[in-house]
Amino acid sequence: MAHSKYEEVTPATQRVGPLRGVYIHIPFCKTLCPYCDFVKVRAHTGVPSEYCVALCTEIVTSADGSRIGSIFFGGGTPSLLLPQDLEQILNTLAQHFRLEAPEITLEANPDDVTRERVRIWQDVGINRISLGVQSFDDTTLRYLGRRHDASRARYACEWVAEVFASWNLDLIYGAPPVNAYEHTLAEVIQLRPPHVSAYALSYEPETPFYSRRHEAISEDESLRLYQMTEAALSDYTHYEISNFALPGYACRHNLIYWRNEEYFGFGTGAFGYLAGVRMRNTPSVQEYLRQPGKKSEQLSLDPLEIKVETLIQHFRLREGIAKDYYQRRFGTSIEADFGEVLDDLERRGLVTASETHYRPTPEGFYLNNEIGLALVEKLTRGDTNTR
Numbered sequence: 516m517a518h519s520k521y522e523e524v525t526p527a528t529q530r531v532g533p534l535r536g537v538y539i540h541i542p543f544c545k546t547l548c549p550y551c552d553f554v555k556v557r558a559h560t561g562v563p564s565e566y567c568v569a570l571c572t573e574i575v576t577s578a579d580g581s582r583i584g585s586i587f588f589g590g591g592t593p594s595l596l597l598p599q600d601l602e603q604i605l606n607t608l609a610q611h612f613r614l615e616a617p618e619i620t621l622e623a624n625p626d627d628v629t630r631e632r633v634r635i636w637q638d639v640g641i642n643r644i645s646l647g648v649q650s651f652d653d654t655t656l657r658y659l660g661r662r663h664d665a666s667r668a669r670y671a672c673e674w675v676a677e678v679f680a681s682w683n684l685d686l687i688y689g690a691p692p693v694n695a696y697e698h699t700l701a702e703v704i705q706l707r708p709p710h711v712s713a714y715a716l717s718y719e720p721e722t723p724f725y726s727r728r729h730e731a732i733s734e735d736e737s738l739r740l741y742q743m744t745e746a747a748l749s750d751y752t753h754y755e756i757s758n759f760a761l762p763g764y765a766c767r768h769n770l771i772y773w774r775n776e777e778y779f780g781f782g783t784g785a786f787g788y789l790a791g792v793r794m795r796n797t798p799s800v801q802e803y804l805r806q807p808g809k810k811s812e813q814l815s816l817d818p819l820e821i822k823v824e825t826l827i828q829h830f831r832l833r834e835g836i837a838k839d840y841y842q843r844r845f846g847t848s849i850e851a852d853f854g855e856v857l858d859d860l861e862r863r864g865l866v867t868a869s870e871t872h873y874r875p876t877p878e879g880f881y882l883n884n885e886i887g888l889a890l891v892e893k894l895t896r897g898d899t900n901t902r
């Protein structure tokens with residue numbers, strides 16, 4: 516395995532801490548999948564170079580020399596970026612931030628993966644690939660409107676695994692033919708990617724799939740497929756509701772979101788969270804090109820909102836939340852702020868308390884929304900030694 520320009524993310528180098536993340540949104544796709552509700556536009560000819568110029572302008576004007584532990588190129592389809600543009604964006608980040616052995620993830624469409632490109636991605640500094648496989652069944656892939664087929668996805672996995680120690684395989688379950696999912700899981704086990712994300716297909720408003728929502732499977736069936744995933748990946752750590760990792764390969768970038776820690780968001784429609792302010796860039800590519808970094812939303816959260824969001828996010832994680840982490844971060848004890856709600860969640864069997872942690876129970880993991888609702892209720896009641 517050749518060496519990346521940046522440090523390879525392995526169990527030995529993986530670390531977490533107060534480093535900030537950087538999310539970079541590349542909103543261009545060659546074809547549009549009918550279930551997708553991300554910010555994206557169709558682009559037959561790849562990512563326009565003016566978009567990369569705008570991204571670099573936004574990076575330079577927002578940079579404050581922060582220490583960065585992860586960079587994530589998401590989309591859209593970041594694998595459409597030209598290598599020189601990818602390198603330019605990474606160089607700009609390196610010049611204006613302090614990169615501390617960052618995990619650098621590139622989301623890739625299997626259709627864009629070639630042996631040569633995988634090597635190029637590594638050469639420019641990418642050290643983790645997230646591969647949008649979704650299924651190893653051609654009928655399912657056609658239903659989802661994906662541009663790759665199963666054979667292409669198999670090659671893409673093989674080529675990525677030849678070069679990268681750290682990579683993720685994305686799955687979608689619940690698309691017809693539902694039974695094909697079992698075979699897909701069997702192939703995943705054979706491949707043994709270090710990280711797997713598995714999400715239920717949803718039929719979101721404002722997507723072409725919304726008109727087909729009657730085809731959605733029942734909640735019971737969805738739970739059955741979720742549990743099938745858990746059973747198939749039983750030797751992985753099921754560290755977040757929809758994410759599984761071999762030891763040391765949890766996604767450092769997504770852990771920033773799930774711990775409600777801070778990150779910059781660059782590009783069209785990108786979200787950021789810094790110093791208690793949640794912000795979003797304009798979702799219009801044209802507007803972004805005219806004014807890189809223009810915000811369409813900016814919301815200052817008050818202390819109680821930040822605490823509630825932090826707990827909600829942490830309860831997506833198997834590790835839950837450590838009492839001393841809460842104390843260090845907020846300067847008060849978690850019991851003083853949320854004792855009553857947590858006791859109630861414990862009585863309902865959704866949360867369990869130990870001397871050091873509050874964690875979701877297996878039931879709390881499945882019924883994560885219930886935990887969220889109880890915490891939001893505290894927010895709406897405005898209880899408030901925390902304000």
Ligand code: SF4
Nearest residue numbers: 544547548551590591
């Ligand atoms: S699922 Fe991915 S490839 Fe498909 S339209 Fe959405 S962002 Fe583009």
